[in-house]
Amino acid sequence: MVNDKRSHANLLHDRWNRRWKKDIISHRLRISYKETYLARTKGSVLHHKNLHMYRKRLDTFSVTRSKKVKTAKAQEKRHQRACRRIFHAKEHNRMDTTRHRLTTAQRYRFLFLPSQYIYKPIKHLQYTHGLDYPDYGFKIPYINRTDERDTLVHTVEQYNPIPNMFIPLKYRDIIPKEPLYTPLGVYIIPGSREWFTYMYNLDLGRRNLPSAPRLSRAERRVLKNNQRIKAVAEGSLLHGTSVKHYEQRVEAKKWLTLVLDYHHNKMTHLTARYDDSNDTEHKRKLHQEMVVFNAQFCKDVSICATVPKSDDELYTYSNKGKAWICNPLQPHFKVDTSDDTTKIERRPNKRLTTSQFNPLPVGDHDDRLKRR
Numbered sequence: 001m002v003n004d005k006r007s008h009a010n011l012l013h014d015r016w017n018r019r020w021k022k023d024i025i026s027h028r029l030r031i032s033y034k035e036t037y038l039a040r041t042k043g044s045v046l047h048h049k050n051l052h053m054y055r056k057r058l059d060t061f062s063v064t065r066s067k068k069v070k071t072a073k074a075q076e077k078r079h080q081r082a083c084r085r086i087f088h089a090k091e092h093n094r095m096d097t098t099r100h101r102l103t104t105a106q107r108y109r110f111l112f113l114p115s116q117y118i119y120k121p122i123k124h125l126q127y128t129h130g131l132d133y134p135d136y137g138f139k140i141p142y143i144n145r146t147d148e149r150d151t152l153v154h155t156v157e158q159y160n161p162i163p164n165m166f167i168p169l170k171y172r173d174i175i176p177k178e179p180l181y182t183p184l185g186v187y188i189i190p191g192s193r194e195w196f197t198y199m200y201n202l203d204l205g206r207r208n209l210p211s212a213p214r215l216s217r218a219e220r221r222v223l224k225n226n227q228r229i230k231a232v233a234e235g236s237l238l239h240g241t242s243v244k245h246y247e248q249r250v251e252a253k254k255w256l257t258l259v260l261d262y263h264h265n266k267m268t269h270l271t272a273r274y275d276d277s278n279d280t281e282h283k284r285k286l287h288q289e290m291v292v293f294n295a296q297f298c299k300d301v302s303i304c305a306t307v308p309k310s311d312d313e314l315y316t317y318s319n320k321g322k323a324w325i326c327n328p329l330q331p332h333f334k335v336d337t338s339d340d341t342t343k344i345e346r347r348p349n350k351r352l353t354t355s356q357f358n359p360l361p362v363g364d365h366d367d368r369l370k371r372r
Helices: 005-017 042-046 069-087 097-107 193-207 217-239 246-276 280-297 339-346
Strands: 021-026 031-039 054-063 118-121 302-306 323-326
Touching: 005 031, 069 097, 217 246, 246 280
Parallel strands: none
Antiparallel strands: 021 031, 031 054, 054 118, 302 323
């Protein structure tokens, strides 16, 4: 082999193409790791301007000390000395040991963990004339490989669980979506005799299943209540609040949405009329109407809205709506209180507000014996 750049580049290309790996062993430190050659991707060269053709990947680090105690101690000392030389640099931050050790090891191409890997560029082979330049004088990645558009790709037809033939109505709702196999592992072709036998047994097993027991009225009430509690719990988690304040949060969302929509529609209408008008007196009246509307806007107690027909729709403002959304910011606004909250508010076992050390009422309070 001639020791020149062309021979060396062709050798690297062959090793990269064959996915060649090399085991590096240091008997002085008794460490080992693997070395492989990787080629830069087209995106790395075109978008990130990495002109190096190849880079080394160092990984699979392992430490295997000698069986002799004296030799193992010497190898350990040499390895620790190498670690101190790398990690005790001035730019190394000792406050975050693991993170900055990995950063420093990547900078100095130093392996010290089994899960670690390092990329080391080979700097004397570069794309100096571009990625697709054909005459570098040696083999380069991608340019000597077959174009992907000329490569024949073998594919199979997508699996269709429903055969193109008449299927009885009783089988149409129970056809499995996955491919079917016999107990011996033989593939069952949809529409074959074995497939219809499988569907017959599947339908027979479905009919022989015991029917669900009929629930009583009390059991249905309990089931419905449990579903409501579960829905409230999931909704409170979605709205970022507790179960106690869930209803108030939902009403507040409805109210704010309707208020903003109502204000936007009203002000858009008045502003459009104001811009289209050329009469000064008419503009003054419209301006006064907008001022009064903004002053009275936040004082509304409830808004008339249209009831949504499905859960995906929202409440919309309408003068002829059949639903009234109350303002949750008003002090008289009331929501349903949960059973747990009601039980806590009653507090039947709460002690008296007065004690033996304070038998007389304080100030003007006369309800010293009242249970709060």
